[in-house]
Amino acid sequence: MSTTVIEAKGLMKRYGSTVAVAGIDLSVRAGEVVGLLGPNGAGKTTTILMLLGLTEPTEGSVRILGKDPLRQPLEVKREVGYLPDAVGFYDSMSGRENLAYTARLAGISAELARESIAAALDKARLAEVADRHVGTYSRGMRQRLGVAELLMRKCSVAILDEPTSGLDPQSTQELLELIQALSRDGMTILLSSHMLNVVQTVCDRIALFSNGKIGFLGTIEELADKIGGGAFIIDVEADGIDLSEIGTSAKGVKSIVAGRQGHWLVEAERDVRPELARLVVDAGGSLKNLDLRRARLDQAYNRYFREVVHEA
Numbered sequence: 001m002s003t004t005v006i007e008a009k010g011l012m013k014r015y016g017s018t019v020a021v022a023g024i025d026l027s028v029r030a031g032e033v034v035g036l037l038g039p040n041g042a043g044k045t046t047t048i049l050m051l052l053g054l055t056e057p058t059e060g061s062v063r064i065l066g067k068d069p070l071r072q073p074l075e076v077k078r079e080v081g082y083l084p085d086a087v088g089f090y091d092s093m094s095g096r097e098n099l100a101y102t103a104r105l106a107g108i109s110a111e112l113a114r115e116s117i118a119a120a121l122d123k124a125r126l127a128e129v130a131d132r133h134v135g136t137y138s139r140g141m142r143q144r145l146g147v148a149e150l151l152m153r154k155c156s157v158a159i160l161d162e163p164t165s166g167l168d169p170q171s172t173q174e175l176l177e178l179i180q181a182l183s184r185d186g187m188t189i190l191l192s193s194h195m196l197n198v199v200q201t202v203c204d205r206i207a208l209f210s211n212g213k214i215g216f217l218g219t220i221e222e223l224a225d226k227i228g229g230g231a232f233i234i235d236v237e238a239d240g241i242d243l244s245e246i247g248t249s250a251k252g253v254k255s256i257v258a259g260r261q262g263h264w265l266v267e268a269e270r271d272v273r274p275e276l277a278r279l280v281v282d283a284g285g286s287l288k289n290l291d292l293r294r295a296r297l298d299q300a301y302n303r304y305f306r307e308v309v310h311e312a
């Protein structure tokens with residue numbers, strides 16, 4: 001049975017007359033990577049701050065690793081790592097010295113810290129620059145140092161708030177690979193981001209925030225299905241037939257869009273490749289390619305906010 005690591009019930013936050021978070025239920029299992037998405041001001045950061053115990057909820061409750069972050073802040077802080085969009089480090093100290101300083105504050109013995117710091121810097125691919133002042137680091141290196149800190153502290157949960165914002169494509173990719181490595185090691189991760197391709201690559205489930213609520217929580221396939229699109233996208237290349245005419249008879253096909261000559265994009269609620277292949281061959285065509293792709297988060301996200309939220 002999987003363990004619930006993060007559990008929020010009826011979370012609400014008001015700032016005067018502004019309702020930042022309007023009643024959120026969220027449950028995250030051990031080892032899951034969950035993406036928090038939604039437009040600016042939808043309530044993602046406020047939710048994160050409440051999960052961490054950095055802001056007190058107006059209503060509702062939070063349990064993280066079974067603990068209440070407001071009542072047991074030190075225990076929660078020890079096991080839960082937080083990476084904001086810009087991590088604060090001492091510029092005049094090296095990466096290694098910054099981690100040693102944090103380790104000392106966390107009560108980790110110098111000897112133990114030395115080894116874990118070296119391993120964490122290595123994993124974050126910062127070993128070569130570890131003894132340079134952080135003031136000389138690029139934004140991407142700083143963010144990776146932030147992740148190295150979570151590794152050094154052996155956090156079992158990481159909450160990352162827009163960790164790739166302001167990073168160039170290469171630094172984004174490097175940070176992404178690091179986050180995937182954390183997940184492979186079993187870390188439970190909450191990741192807020194506006195970069196849909198980043199979320200698509202690393203997240204098992206997504207929570208779509210709008211107006212302080214979670215309007216959707218599930219997999220990208222479930223989102224595609226909910227908004228009436230297909231969870232399965234199939235690229236078809238064939239000669240001698242018109243798939244737009246013959247393909248719709250396959251059960252489960254939602255739409256067929258013709259592309260370049262001899263190319264079609266089929267949206268379906270299940271993997272209909274065998275049926276499509278049979279239809280093409282039976283109609284006397286020759287099949288050149290059948291490629292299954294995952295539903296695209298950017299398309300599903302845009303459709304969700306345009307059609308579902310807009311019409312609500």
Ligand SMILES: Nc1ncnc2c1ncn2[C@@H]1O[C@H](COP(=O)(O)OP(=O)(O)OP(=O)(O)O)[C@@H](O)[C@H]1O
Binds near residue numbers: 015019020042046047
């Ligand atoms: N300290 C505060 N005082 C007053 N209002 C606040 C405060 N913090 C957040 N808000 C308001 O609460 C709402 C939710 O903000 P929040 O930062 O949680 O959104 P977000 O989804 O994280 O947005 P972004 O994608 O821009 O980071 C916004 O309307 C914001 O202006």
